Amino acid sequence: MSDSLFADASKRLQTAMKYASISEDAVERLKYPKASLSVSIPVRMDNGTLQVFQGYRVRYDDTRGPGKGGVRYHPNVSLDEVQSLAFWMTFKCAVLNLPFGGAKGGITVDPKALSKLELERLSRGYVDAIADFIGPDVDILAPDVYTNAMIMGWMMDQYSIIRRQISPAVVTGKPLTMGGSVGRDGATATGAFFAIEAIMPKFDQLPSQTTVAIQGFGKAGSVMAELLARAGYKVVAVSDSQGGIYAKKGLDIPSIRQYKAMGNGITALYCKNTVCNIVEHEILSNQDLLALDVDILIPAALENQITEANVNDIKAKYIFEVANGPITSEADKVLEAKGIYVFPDILVNAGGVTVSYFEWVQNRSGLYWTIEEVNQRLKQKMIEETERIWSISQELAISMRTAAYVHALNRLGEALNAKGTRDYYINGRIS
Ligand code: NAD
Numbered sequence: 395m396s397d398s399l400f401a402d403a404s405k406r407l408q409t410a411m412k413y414a415s416i417s418e419d420a421v422e423r424l425k426y427p428k429a430s431l432s433v434s435i436p437v438r439m440d441n442g443t444l445q446v447f448q449g450y451r452v453r454y455d456d457t458r459g460p461g462k463g464g465v466r467y468h469p470n471v472s473l474d475e476v477q478s479l480a481f482w483m484t485f486k487c488a489v490l491n492l493p494f495g496g497a498k499g500g501i502t503v504d505p506k507a508l509s510k511l512e513l514e515r516l517s518r519g520y521v522d523a524i525a526d527f528i529g530p531d532v533d534i535l536a537p538d539v540y541t542n543a544m545i546m547g548w549m550m551d552q553y554s555i556i557r558r559q560i561s562p563a564v565v566t567g568k569p570l571t572m573g574g575s576v577g578r579d580g581a582t583a584t585g586a587f588f589a590i591e592a593i594m595p596k597f598d599q600l601p602s603q604t605t606v607a608i609q610g611f612g613k614a615g616s617v618m619a620e621l622l623a624r625a626g627y628k629v630v631a632v633s634d635s636q637g638g639i640y641a642k643k644g645l646d647i648p649s650i651r652q653y654k655a656m657g658n659g660i661t662a663l664y665c666k667n668t669v670c671n672i673v674e675h676e677i678l679s680n681q682d683l684l685a686l687d688v689d690i691l692i693p694a695a696l697e698n699q700i701t702e703a704n705v706n707d708i709k710a711k712y713i714f715e716v717a718n719g720p721i722t723s724e725a726d727k728v729l730e731a732k733g734i735y736v737f738p739d740i741l742v743n744a745g746g747v748t749v750s751y752f753e754w755v756q757n758r759s760g761l762y763w764t765i766e767e768v769n770q771r772l773k774q775k776m777i778e779e780t781e782r783i784w785s786i787s788q789e790l791a792i793s794m795r796t797a798a799y800v801h802a803l804n805r806l807g808e809a810l811n812a813k814g815t816r817d818y819y820i821n822g823r824i825s
Pocket residue numbers: 537538539540541582609610611612613614615633634635636680694695696697716717718743744746747
């Protein structure tokens with residue numbers, strides 16, 4: 395792929411614009427991020443040396459509310475990636491009708507190479523560097539790839555120290571004792587599960603007759619595997635960054651989660667641990683997993699996993715994007731031509747930001763909800779928006795991805811127009 399990730403992401407906007415009721419002004423505004431910040435973060439390492447890391451925060455749009463988006467720790471983090479993720483957050487928040495704009499952050503680092511103390515100094519250093527750029531009413535952080543509740547807790551604590559007031563609503567995905575919400579941990583997967591449950595009956599696809607392969611076994615992918623297996627779907631393959639495992643009869647997901655939690659990679663399971671005794675399985679690479687002949691394929695790792703190079707190998711009937719941006723726009727066209735249904739990231743993985751919104755509401759009101767309340771509200775939102783996007787896609791005969799962008803663009807366009815349209819300023823007419 396020659397395009398930058400952002401240039402590729404923007405193509406989705408161009409396709410959807412034709413179908414949305416949105417002014418030229420609004421379209422022009424949405425082509426550019428509102429503000430981008432690059433920072434260097436000096437960290438004293440355990441051996442006494444100083445190492446400087448690159449960090450980023452991009453607020454793409456805040457017309458509908460404060461920026462909202464996760465913080466990623468990964469060696470490949472770049473401004474282009476963070477900007478693309480902030481762009482997707484803008485549309486995701488609009489799809490779910492959350493009162494937020496889109497933002498994202500990241501640090502270029504291999505977190506697995508740092509000690510816990512180095513990781514804490516890095517996380518606090520990042521907040522020191524971006525403190526004037528964020529805030530509960532400005533831009534709110536959350537976990538993403540290789541960040542977790544503990545890191546969110548450090549970030550919230552550091553921001554509170556800087557502001558000299560406890561500020562829980564600046565970060566979501568915090569530990570419960572620091573103002574986190576019940577249900578935030580599994581929210582991305584739970585939301586995706588509700589979307590799958592809303593869609594599959596439309597194809598008369600019963601769980602017991604549905605095979606699933608999941609790429610990525612982290613906060614999102616592992617919970618996804620567990621929820622689907624519990625609901626009767628046959629999860630036949632899972633993978634992490636080291637590789638994957640496959641069993642035609644279905645995998646024993648709880649054992650795999652338990653083994654992973656002990657710090658082991660998935661491929662280390664192969665004929666070494668209890669899972670081998672429960673069900674026989676084969677080892678496979680991430681590329682093999684993507685090419686499996688399954689009903690549902692769930693990319694839940696990183697972007698650009700299905701590209702022009704491997705799209706012709708894809709055999710799944712339905713793809714649910716739990717990861718952000720796992721399919722390039724060129725690969726998307728091929729999948730559509732092949733009749734493979736793709737359910738897009740800005741809908742499917744929106745459960746995470748939805749429960750982040752619930753956490754922010756709880757922090758601001760000081761009243762905390764039960765897991766039943768959280769899940770019931772999440773279910774209602776996910777099903778409502780999945781059905782709306784399905785109807786748009788049927789009515790306009792467009793893909794679910796384009797329909798999701800149309801749905802988001804209509805809401806974003808309305809908000810941008812409310813600030814004054816070209817028609818209003820040129821002709822003096824209130825439109
Ligand atoms: P995580 O760090 O918990 O897990 C990432 C997983 O991907 C790990 O299992 C890792 O081993 C695997 N992985 C890394 N590189 C890989 C590779 N090259 N091939 C295969 N697997 C690889 O992260 P997460 O929070 O589960 O996020 C996964 C995806 O879901 C990301 O795209 C993220 O942006 C998206 N997402 C996460 C949330 C959330 O709330 N956590 C919300 C929305 C979207």
